[in-house]
Amino acid sequence: MKPITTPNEPYRSLSPPVMRGSTVVFDNFQDFANRKTRQPDGYSYGITGTPTARELERRIAALEHGKHCVVTPSGQAALMGCVMGFVRGGDHLLVSAACYGALKTYARNYLARMGVDVEFYRPDIGADIEPLIKPNTRMICMESPGTVTMEMLDVPAIAAVARRHGVLTMVDNTWASPLGFRPLEHGVDFCVEAATKFLGGHSDLLVGAISMNDRGHYEVLRETQSIMGLQVSPDDAFLVMRGMETLEVRLAAQSDATLDIARWLAGQALVRELLYPPLESDPGHALWKRDMRTNGCLFSMILQPASERAHHAFFDALAHFSIGASWGGTHSLAAYYPAPLQADRLYARTDQPVIRLSIGLENRELLREDLRGALEAYGKHA
Ligand SMILES: Cc1ncc(COP(=O)(O)O)c(C=O)c1O
Known part of the structure; x- marks a missing residue:
């Protein structure tokens, strides 16, 4: 069979x-021999990307106000790939x-054993x-807010210190999405999104993205992607682009409903504490107000002390919320995070x-x- 070339018929789609x-095929011997020179943007084998993955990278970079983007098969692959690209044994990682959690486990159980401090x-x-x-010190990893107990980080302050010392910075920006916060505009080197969440938006795929401005960093990460085998299927890249078409309206509706429901919960007698920076009562509120343009869709709460049975009853009584991480x-x-997880x-x-x-569109x-x-079910066991 002959390779398929671009058809002549005019066809335009949205x-x-x-x-x-x-497999990528080449026009002649010279082209094939020089195939490595096509990187970081071009195509030489599926592992470095397809035009569908490149289009997704272009669209995410535009949202992040970044010059480059590398997509990966999950958010965790993006976090891990970003660190792997630059951190080696003998380096110090903050x-x-x-x-x-999985980034911390990777750092503790893998990197530390490979000689990273x-x-x-x-x-x-x-x-x-x-x-x-x-x-x-080679890199500082941040996530703001942390997506279990919602601690806000002063990202611009940490990035400024890192720059003065020539240390790289990476932010997991998944909570806010690029519509709520753009770390690259605050001096951060790498902005990671788990596109699995807001960008895809429909709980049916796993994709990650690393956006950045520096061309040299982009070359390193494209190579890391290829060496670690971190390419995204074109079907998943397509689904993320479909999700991104409605990102703005979904985020606006979810953000609005989330603040509304969180405020209501804060007034319930059985709720001891809301962990949610958009609320004035949260210690991260001032940083959230300064930096973020969304209420997100995710918050946590601590109920009045009761037995584990009471938490079972709370979850089993839910009909519209599904139980899922x-x-x-x-x-x-x-989702439920038991006390020992916090205490440890x-x-x-x-x-x-x-x-x-996580508040959806219901x-x-x-x-x-x-x-x-x-x-009410919780209260019966409290
Ligand atoms: C804040 C945050 N970052 C990264 C990830 C990892 O994303 P993925 O599930 O696509 O590996 C998650 C997943 O829960 C997350 O919540």
Whole structure:
């Protein structure tokens, strides 16, 4: 069979084409021999990308106000790939204690065993991170707010210190999405999104993205992507682009409903504390107000102390919220983080069990009813 070339018929669609291919074919010997020179933007084999993945990268970079983007097969692959691209044995890596759990596990169980000096820092450290910087500090990892107990980080302050010392910075920006916060505009080197959440928006795919401005960093990460085998299927890249078409309206509606429901919960007798920076009562509120342009769709709460059975009853009473660990989609979700998980964490915000809610696009009165019923069930065991 001959390779397929671009058809002559005029055909224009509003949808980007899904272009599959592991093999890329070349016009002649010279072209093939020089194929490596096509990187970081071009195509030489499926592992470095397809035109569909490139289109997604172009669109995400535009949203982040960045020059380049590399997409990966999950948010965790983006976090891990970004660190792997630049951190080697003998380097010192600073990781916020409120970063995504799997990133911390990767740092602790893999990087540390490969000779990286991994240090977790207090999420509220701000510019006081300076004394932690050593001559071999290579990168600082942040996530703001941390997506279980919602600690806000002073991202611009940490980025400014890092720049002065020639240290790289990476922010997991998934909570806010690029519509709510753009870390690259605050001096950060790498902005990571789990596109699995808001960008995809429908809980049906796993994709990650690393956006940046520096061409040299982009070359390193394109190579890292290829060496680690981190390419995205064109079907998933297409689905993220479809999700992004409605990102702005979804985010606006979810953000509005989330603040509304969180305020209502804050007034319920059985709710001891809301962990949610958009509320004035949250210690991260001033930073949230200064930096963020969204209420997000995710917050946590701590109920009045009661037995584990009471938490079972709360979750089992839910009818409109599904029980699940992810977030950012159109369906509302509830997740449970038991007390020992908090107590074991460095610089934990609480030692109490945490309930995390992701607010979707359902009727908000139905969601409130659901939570009212769940709190009643909890109260019977409290
Ligand atoms: C804040 C944050 N970052 C990264 C990830 C990882 O994304 P993925 O599930 O696509 O690997 C998650 C997933 O829950 C997350 O919540």
